[in-house]
Amino acid sequence: MKRLSARRTGVVVAACAAALATAVPSHAADAYSAFAFNLGSSEPTIYSFINSATTSLDMTMYELKDTTAVNDLIAREKAGVKVRVILDREETSTNASAYSALKAAGVGVVYSSSAFTYTHQKTITVNDDESLILTGNLTSEYYPTSRDYGVFDSDLNDVNAIEKVFAADYAHTSITPSDGDNLLWSPTTSESRLLSVINGATTTLDVEEEEFSDSAVVDAIANAAESGVTVRVVLEDPSDYSSEVQKVEDAGATVVGYSSSTGFYIHAKAIVADYGLSTQVVEAGSMNITSNSLEDNRELGIILSDSGVASVIENAFDSDYAGGTPA
Incomplete structure (x- = not known):
């Protein structure tokens, strides 16, 4: 969690920006695809994935401080999508605005269980059939300067495992996560x-x-x-x-x-x-x-x-x- 005490802005080094001109579509034909955060002011690949939800959307996020992402979640809820969000309880100062906005809009939002020191996971699952596993948070002030990655996973064994853990963490009940076909979890494996x-x-x-x-x-x-x-x-x-x-x-x-x-x-x-x-x-x-x-x-x-x-x-x-x- 070092980033929390070292908020940084500035101009991205040119050599690092060159490799990131293209982001993959939110839904690829294969079971897996990836993108690097684009070092811009927003993350449209992530927004597109949120907006692809037609029946359900489950998000676990350590930090959520992105007005576009919050508004997209609210819009999905208003469109009839069942939206549920877990935010880290130790980051209430960062997450408070998103939590309040989501709660007021009728989104199912909870703070994380005290069973973990931090709920540092960053995952979005839509329609029970595809998950986005991120290395970075949805904190827009850091998008221009952060190297981070996202991996789309539509392997159903993985998605089902992620959803079972989400349900337990959302209810603050214990679970031993399954690694599905490709996963690794803390604090288990x-x-x-x-x-x-x-x-x-x-x-x-x-x-x-x-x-x-x-x-x-x-x-x-x-x-x-x-x-x-x-x-x-x-x-x-x-x-x-x-x-x-x-x-x-x-x-x-x-x-x-x-x-x-x-x-x-x-x-x-x-x-x-x-x-x-x-x-x-x-x-x-x-x-x-x-x-x-x-x-x-x-x-x-x-x-x-x-x-x-x-x-x-x-x-x-x-x-x-x-x-x-x-x-």
Whole structure:
């Protein structure tokens, strides 16, 4: 949750903007598709997805401070769509306006359960048949400067698993989440499944993260580098994780970072292993590489071999790596 104490604006570095000119449609023909946040003042790909709801829309969002998104949710409710929203209870100062507006419009909105330190998940599901799993919040003031990703998932086993967890979290009842076909959840499977992605890398491993302190994951990244895998890491501020950065660099990884002076913020949480090979795997989601995120929060991510999703994230990663400052 580092971003909360480091609100940043400014001009995006040109090298990072170049890779993001195109966003995919909200509904792709295949089961999976992805986009990078467009570094503009709004996120029309997300709005389009919200407005595609004709029967139901369920949203879990750590921060919701986007007037367009809130108004779209209200419009869907007024159009007869069953809209339900979970907002993080620790972010009431950020979420209060959205909560009040949604409540007044008759939208089913609740604050999250105290069973989790934070409900840091960022997911939207429409019509019980497609989910959008995000690394970023719907907080419009950060759109121009934040590197974030979204992955559309219409695999019904995944969507059903997401909806079952939503129903339990909305009612503040306990549940052991199913990973469906492609999911990873905190506080249950996220660490073990992240480790499986990292440990499975045979040639390359690209890691893009806002936070970087969980010892098991950092050790696995270092072990991959020591074993001969080409490891590249992009962080928001490497100086915040100097011992962890030193460990992976000593093992042979290269690390670059950004800072407030760049006007560009690495908020993403994504890993690409063995890009372009038959062993390719890509992970993206809400969880940071911290013990709190992996063990105490409600978080959701997705792991795929899909080449389209991998290429979107890898192309943006390459741009960010090229534009970063060596640690």
